Amino acid sequence: MCGAHHMAKDKSPADCARMCVKQGMKYALVVGSKVYTLEGHEAELDKLAGERATVKGEVTGETVAVQSVVPAKKG
DSSP states (O other): OOOOOOTTTTSHHHHHHHHHHHOOOOOOEEEEEEEEEESOOHHHHHHHTTOOOEEEEEEETTEEEEEEEEEEEOO
């Protein structure tokens, strides 16, 4: 729904993402101006909602079948 921008201005990006997921939306990965829908590993995605993460998986169009997700390295 929101994509790269969170619409719930009274919530943190993480809380906004979790709220959307509870309403039936999917987690998404923003890479530059591109937004990918994430499929799978919802528990790990929930822990990293609103954070920078490294996601590995198979891309089909605008969807990533997640194989792994970890916090991004600080750098």
